[in-house]
Amino acid sequence: MPEGDDPTGWQAFASEYIRFVDDGAPSRTMLLDDVMLDECGDVCGKLVLDVGAGEGRFSRMLAQRGARTIALDLFWPMVQVARHRSSGRDAVVRSPATALPIASSTVDTVVSYVVWVDVPDFRTAIAEAARVLKPGGQLVAANLGFITASPGWKRAPDGRRLYKPIDQYVDERPITLNWRGHNVVNWHRPLSAYMQAYLSANLILRRFFEPVPPDDTLRNNPRFEDWYRIPEFTVMRWQKPQRDAAASRGLG
């Protein structure tokens, strides 16, 4: 992407996103972190690439668990803050997810923590993640679920949430959201588009979640009840085969 070109809105939104993270980011801390950490497993001594790392929060959590991390993001404000917050032992790189500056088959784990929904050419990004993984390596990906196609809750006259209308589910398209006063583009895609992209990259699905918070006491809290009613996120763990397909057919 040329400098200054910001079709997704992330360049302008970065500072506000960092404030969202610093304010506690409940979707991360109360819903996704435990699942993501579990799926990453024991990362001690492993090389982990965090694609679309933002200001590097999850990379730092993995570094604290002994991983060597590369936090990668396309947007300078994210990269600068990630560098500032990093311990210095870990790498922070500016690059698009679609052209990783990393040699093939060198990374133990790739993390994509709610990123594909922001990347126009997500198919190339997934293929790139698969390329850099070592045979047997894992891609752990959280992403927005199918509700990106929903404009919001249909409500009763008294304000109660009734249901979320979904339409044009099958059509891949950008949706401009207003998030904390900024326009940001999220791509709506049907689940099958993502599954096909992983399968085309020759990855094997190991785990698949539509997470709900571990803390069940939040169920009756109007602020969090959405998470128990319609899954806002998916979490998947994919594995690169130990031997690539060409090699196993005797061609490699």
Ligand SMILES: C[S@@+](CC[C@H](N)C(=O)[O-])C[C@H]1O[C@@H](n2cnc3c(N)ncnc32)[C@H](O)[C@@H]1O
């Ligand atoms: C929803 S944020 C998630 C950030 C971080 N993973 C987290 O959980 O806090 C999406 C991130 O993807 C980055 N991003 C968007 N498009 C990208 C691209 N094409 N290549 C690399 N990073 C990108 C944004 O700058 C942003 O940091």
